[in-house]
Amino acid sequence: MANPRTFQIQEISAHTGPVPGQGTRREEQVCKYIDVTTCIGCKACEVACVEWNDHPFRETTFNDTYQTMPTTEWNYYNLIKFAEDERDGNLMWLLRKDQCLHCEDPGCLRACPADGAIIKYENGIVDFQQENCIGCGYCISGCPFDIPKFHPTTKKVYKCTLCSDRVGQGLEPACVKACPTGCLKFGTKSDMVQIAGLRAKQLQEVSGFADAGVYDPPSIKGTHVIYVLHDIKQPERYGLPANPIIPPSYTYWKWLAKPTGLLLGLLGIGAVFFHRVFYGPKLPQPEPPELRTTPLDEIEADRKEQP
Amino acid sequence: MSSTAKNFDEKARGEFARIGTTRVRRGELLRHPVYTRFLHWSVAIFFILSLLGGFAIYSPWLFHWITPLFGGGPTTRLLHPWFGLLFEFFFFFQFLNWVGPMAWREADRRWMKRLRQYAINEERYEAEDVGFFNAGQKLYFWAIVVSGILFLITGVLMWFDNLVGRWTVVVSYVIHDLAALLMLAGFIIHVYEGTAQQPGTFRSMIDGTVTESWAWTHHPAWYRSATESHKEAQKAQE
Secondary structure, three states: OOOHHHHOOOOOOOOOOOOOOOOOOOOOOEEEEEEHHHOOOOOHHHHHHHHHOOOOOOOOOOOOOOOOOOOOEOOEOOEEEEEEEEEOOEEEEEEEEEOOOOEOOOHHHHHOOOOOOEEEOOOOOEEEOHHHOOOOOHHHHHOOOOOOEEEOOOOEEEOOOOOHHHHOOOOOOHHHHHOOOOOEEEEEHHHHHHHHHHHHHHHHHOOOOOOOEEEOOHHHOOEOEEEEEOOOOOHHHHOOOOOOOOOHHHOHHHHHHHHHHHHHHHHHHHHHHHHHHHHOOOOOOOOOOOOOOOOHHHHHHHHOOOO | OOHHHHHHHHHHHHHHHHHOOOOOOOOEEEOOOHHHHHHHHHHHHHHHHHHHHHHHHHOHHHHHHHHHHHOOHHHHHHHHHHHHHHHHHHHHHHHHHHOOOOOOOHHHHHHHHOHHHHHOOOOOOOOOOOOOOOHHHHHHHHHHHHHHHHHHHHHHHHHOHHHHOHHHHHHHHHHHHHHHHHHHHHHHHHHHHHHHHOOOOHHHHHOOEEEHHHHHHHOHHHHHHHHHHHHHHHHHHO
16 A cells, blocks of 8 residues: 655745645544444444445344344444433433444454454554454453454454455445434544544533543553543443453463463473483393382382282 | 272273283283273374364464364364363373372382482482382373363363353463463473383383383382282292
């Protein structure tokens, strides 16, 4: 992909004044903005996702809610979660579009042991490369949001791609295109953070949600899908962890202890090889050993060992 | 060991001795009967299959070339727990078969003190109190028992990861790896001692017999008891 900065004009002959556009830089980080406060739960995004990714509609289970299915699935990346909550003694529906958040520090990528099965683009999109996936499922335990899903037939793991194929062509993700209320937006990370901040402020000042705020958790260095929530102090009400973390075993263990163990194993093979070279074999001796000093009762005890 | 397990083990030995034979020639001793050999190699086969698949999952960036043996990465991942289960299955019977002679004794404590001399081949003979197994073999056996239990618990938890949740998997995977490294260390030493380091040992697991000189060199106490009972048996026949 051509770097757009390569053709940034640096000098212009016989031109008076500064070079137009010099010093400007294109923001390369993308972000999806989800305003849960204006979501109406129409599920157009779910349909658009299934359509664009050409997934067959899957069987589902009815569990007394308006949710299409209990969780996202390997062929259902995008799901509106309907949480029934209370506000001032009245029912309040918390509708959250559940999908991959495309973490800046992705737990799935940290957990994955396979070369090239999970990649993160410069623009922040985290994408699974199923041809390299071995189906171990470590990414599932590495994800703080329970997003990657195992496909029982292909034995590989799938999740939302943030429509990397569309974004690569300059289009917004399919769900954003389908959203009728404008609660979904797509653009650069800085723009989306700014819009989300303004919207949160509006909710605080105009709509009476004093705790409204933006969910962009710093514990995983922010995400490339951000939420505007009515109540940023209790993201658990929406099914979001307040402090999402990547298990330390996927950082320290994987990058330090595992290669060390492997190295020790290889050294062990070398050690026994050179042991043979240095000390030679233990050969059967031609004559039986002469009895020395071992007390007889101990020999008796050991005699019982023979099967 | 409970008497039921012991009875089963003795019955299995008898049955396998009828199917297979162990020819003990002049100057040789019976070391491992058919049943023991069958168990050992069944355990070994499924351990090696688990190990190879495990390597490919442990660090695919280095061992991805192993996965085609099993039909690709996902199939390797699919087969690995089944190989592991079969390893556990056969090792369970080997445990019953060997738990008696593998009991830790006073002589083993003394052997551990001589570990350095043993490792650098300082002594031509093993000490005369070394019985059917020496303390090193017993350590490896008990390491397999411990690893086997850890493998089984953590492996099942990771197998049904959708039922147990994220943090269980995260902890299990570290314990599973540690158990594998412990077994790998023992396995390397075990294979080396049984082949290149001690000539005449490998045949004990193939043909079931060893030479008398091998026996008095490596397991003097066992040699004495085996030959004495042999003489006694001969006397009784006469």
